[in-house]
Amino acid sequence: MEETQMEEGENNRDVEVAPALIAVHPIQKSVAVAIGSDLRVFDLQAGCAVSLVDDSGGPLHKDSIRAIRFGAEGKLFVSAGDDKLVKIWTTESWHCISTVCSEKRVTVFPKNPLDGAHEIQSFCLGHTEFVSCLTFVCTPDYPLGFLVSGSGDSTVRLWDITSGSLLHTCEVGAEAGLLESNGREGQCYPAITDLCATPDCTLIAVAIQRQCHCSLQGVMLISCDFPTRTLSVAKVTGVSNLCGDSPSLARVRVISGFKKSNLDSIEHEPIVLEDNAIPVGEKLLEKLQGSVFIEEKVLSAAAEAVKTAMCNLLIKKQYSTEKREFRKRTRNDRKIKH
Amino acid sequence: MLENQANSNFSKSTGLPRKRFYRARAHSNPLSDSHFPVPLSPSHVDYSLHYPQLFPSSDQGDDSKKIQFADIGCGFGGLLISLSTLFPETLMIGMELRDKVTEYVKERILALRVANPGQYQNVSVVRTNSMKYIPNYFEKGQLSKMFFLFPDPHFKEKNHRRRVIGPHLLDEYAYALQVGGIIYTITDVEELGEWMKACLEGHPMFEALADEELEADPVVKLLSSATEEGQKVARNGGQTFQAVYRRTMLSL
Ligand SMILES: C[S@@+](CC[C@H](N)C(=O)[O-])C[C@H]1O[C@@H](n2cnc3c(N)ncnc32)[C@H](O)[C@@H]1O
Numbered sequence: 342m343e344e345t346q347m348e349e350g351e352n353n354r355d356v357e358v359a360p361a362l363i364a365v366h367p368i369q370k371s372v373a374v375a376i377g378s379d380l381r382v383f384d385l386q387a388g389c390a391v392s393l394v395d396d397s398g399g400p401l402h403k404d405s406i407r408a409i410r411f412g413a414e415g416k417l418f419v420s421a422g423d424d425k426l427v428k429i430w431t432t433e434s435w436h437c438i439s440t441v442c443s444e445k446r447v448t449v450f451p452k453n454p455l456d457g458a459h460e461i462q463s464f465c466l467g468h469t470e471f472v473s474c475l476t477f478v479c480t481p482d483y484p485l486g487f488l489v490s491g492s493g494d495s496t497v498r499l500w501d502i503t504s505g506s507l508l509h510t511c512e513v514g515a516e517a518g519l520l521e522s523n524g525r526e527g528q529c530y531p532a533i534t535d536l537c538a539t540p541d542c543t544l545i546a547v548a549i550q551r552q553c554h555c556s557l558q559g560v561m562l563i564s565c566d567f568p569t570r571t572l573s574v575a576k577v578t579g580v581s582n583l584c585g586d587s588p589s590l591a592r593v594r595v596i597s598g599f600k601k602s603n604l605d606s607i608e609h610e611p612i613v614l615e616d617n618a619i620p621v622g623e624k625l626l627e628k629l630q631g632s633v634f635i636e637e638k639v640l641s642a643a644a645e646a647v648k649t650a651m652c653n654l655l656i657k658k659q660y661s662t663e664k665r666e667f668r669k670r671t672r673n674d675r676k677i678k679h
Numbered sequence: 680m681l682e683n684q685a686n687s688n689f690s691k692s693t694g695l696p697r698k699r700f701y702r703a704r705a706h707s708n709p710l711s712d713s714h715f716p717v718p719l720s721p722s723h724v725d726y727s728l729h730y731p732q733l734f735p736s737s738d739q740g741d742d743s744k745k746i747q748f749a750d751i752g753c754g755f756g757g758l759l760i761s762l763s764t765l766f767p768e769t770l771m772i773g774m775e776l777r778d779k780v781t782e783y784v785k786e787r788i789l790a791l792r793v794a795n796p797g798q799y800q801n802v803s804v805v806r807t808n809s810m811k812y813i814p815n816y817f818e819k820g821q822l823s824k825m826f827f828l829f830p831d832p833h834f835k836e837k838n839h840r841r842r843v844i845g846p847h848l849l850d851e852y853a854y855a856l857q858v859g860g861i862i863y864t865i866t867d868v869e870e871l872g873e874w875m876k877a878c879l880e881g882h883p884m885f886e887a888l889a890d891e892e893l894e895a896d897p898v899v900k901l902l903s904s905a906t907e908e909g910q911k912v913a914r915n916g917g918q919t920f921q922a923v924y925r926r927t928m929l930s931l
Contacts, residue, residue: 459849459853459882459883459884459929460850460854460929461819461851461853461854463819464814464854466720466814466815467719467720
C-alpha cells in the first residue's frame with residue numbers, strides 16, 4: 342500500500358523517456374533498437390524487419406528498457422528494463438526463450454549464476470565519481486585483455502584486470518574542451534554515459550552527457566594503444582555539426598570510416614552516412630526510428646525527454662521535504678517487533 | 680596536554696576523554712551515504728596522520744610496514760587499546776561509522792600516547808563505512824586479523840543486508856585477509872551469532888579454528904572482556920556467542 346503511494350509520488354516528475362539503446366549483432370546479422378518499452382529488430386541479411394515472438398503474450402516489456410545486448414557470439418540476445426524483467430531471446434527465430442523476474446530493479450543477474458565465485462581478483466580503484474559503463478578489450482597479442490571504464494568524473498580509464506592497477510586515464514571531458522567553470526563550485530564535469538569498443542578493440546566510442554552549456558552532441562573516439570597501454574583521444578565527432586541545428590539524439594546515424602590507420606592523418610574525418618547510403622537504408626530506418634523522416638518538433642521534444650531521463654538516471658535520488666517526512670513516518674524498522 | 684586539561688571534555692584526574700561528552704545516536708544506517716573523506720586507494724592512506732611517530736612524514740617511515748589488524752565497528756575502542764600493548768610491533772586501526780564515537784577514540788588514543796610515552800603509537804581509528812570502503816584501505820591479503828565485536832544485530836529480515844557479516848561482505852573480507860589470517864566475531868544476540876557462524880561456515884574461503892587453537896590464542900580471551908559492549912554484557916551476566924574462522928586458500 343505504502344509502496345504504491347510512494348511510487349505514484351515519484352512518477353509525478355517530469356515526463357521522460359528512457360534513452361534509446363542500440364545493439365549490433367557481432368557479425369552484423371541484425372541490429373536492435375530499444376526506445377522506451379519498445380524493442381525493434383531489423384534483419385540486415387534478409388533486409389527486413391523482424392517480429393519478436395514472446396509466448397507470455399502482452400507487450401514484450403511493460404516499462405522502459407534499460408539494457409540490450411547480444412551474447413554467445415550472437416546466438417542470444419537479452420533485454421532488461423524497469424519492469425524488472427530480463428528476457429533472453431534466441432536470434433535464430435527471435436523467440437523469447439526465457440523471462441527472468443528480478444524482485445528489485447534489474448541490476449544483478451539473479452538465480453545465483455555466480456555461485457562459487459567468491460574469490461575477488463582485484464578492485465579497480467581510481468574513479469572519483471560513479472562508474473557508468475564498462476567494457477573488456479583484448480586483441481590476439483593481448484589475449485588477457487584489459488578493462489575500460491567510463492565515469493561521472495569525466496574520465497575513461499584503462500585497467501589491468503589481474504592486479505586492478507590503473508594503467509592510464511583519459512581526461513575525456515578536459516580534452517574535448519567540455520570542462521567549464523560554473524562559478525561557485527569550480528569545474529563542472531560532464532559524465533561519460535556509455536562506451537563501446539570496435540570489434541578489433543583499437544577504438545572506443547564514448548558518449549558524453551550534455552549538461553551545463555556543454556555543446557558536444559555526438560561521440561568521441563578514443564584509440565587504445567595496447568603496447569604502451571594508453572588511451573588517447575582520436576576524434577571528436579560532433580554529429581551535430583553535420584546536421585545543422587536540429588538535435589541529433591533521436592536519429593539513428595551510421596558512421597563509417599573508423600579505421601586505425603586513417604587516424605594518423607588529420608585530414609580524415611569519419612563520415613556520417615546519408616540515409617540513402619546506409620545498406621538497406623530507408624527500410625532499416627523506418628523500422629528502427631518508426632519512420633524515415635522525423636519532424637523537427639518531434640525530434641526536439643524527444644531530445645528533451647531523453648535529456649531529462651539521462652539526468653534522472655545519473656543523479657542521486659532527491660526527495661522533497663514532504664516525501665522525506667512520509668518516508669520517515671512509514672519506516673518499518675521503527676515499528677514494534679513481533 | 681595543557682590544552683586537554685583546559686578542555687572540560689576531558690577528565691581532570693586521568694586526562695582521558697570523558698565518554699558522556701561523546702554520546703551519539705545508538706545506530707546509524709550503514710547503507711545510506713554520509714560525507715567523509717575516503718582514500719582513493721590503499722596507497723593513498725596517509726600513515727603519517729595515523730601513526731606520526733612511526734611515519735614522521737608522508738614519505739618517511741618503513742614503506743613495507745602496513746596495517747595488519749582491523750577492528751570493524753570498533754565503538755569506543757576498548758579492544759584496540761588492549762591489542763596495542765599486546766602486539767606493540769603491529770599496526771592496527773579501528774573503523775567506526777559514528778563520527779562522535781570516532782572522535783572519542785581519537786582523543787582517547789592521543790591522551791594515552793601522552794600519558795604513556797612510546798606506547799600506543801601503533802593504534803589509530805578512522806571514521807568510515809566498512810561495508811563500502813574496506814578495499815580503499817587495505818590491499819589484497821594485507822590483513823592478518825579482523826574483528827567484529829558485538830556488531831549491530833539488525834533483527835528484521837529486510838535489514839539483514841545491513842549486517843556487517845554477510846555472504847558478499849565475506850568475499851571482501853577474504854580479499855583483505857591474507858591466507859591464514861583470522862576473523863573474530865562475538866555477539867550477545869543468539870540469532871546474530873548463528874547467522875555469523877552460518878555465513879562463515881557456508882563460505883568456501885573460511886574454516887573454523889579448532890578448540891585447541893582457540894585455547895592457545897590470547898586474543899580470543901579479549902573478545903568478551905576488552906570492549907565496552909563486552910563489559911556491559913558481562914556485567915549483566917549475558918551469554919555470548921563467538922565464531923572464529925581462518926581464511927583458507929580456495930580449493931577448486
Ligand atoms: C554495538 S557497537 C559495538 C562496538 C564495539 N565493537 C564493542 O564491542 O564495544 C557496534 C558499532 O559498530 C558501528 N558500525 C555499524 N555499522 C558500521 C559500518 N558499516 N562501518 C563502521 N562501523 C559500523 C556502530 O556505529 C557501533 O559503534
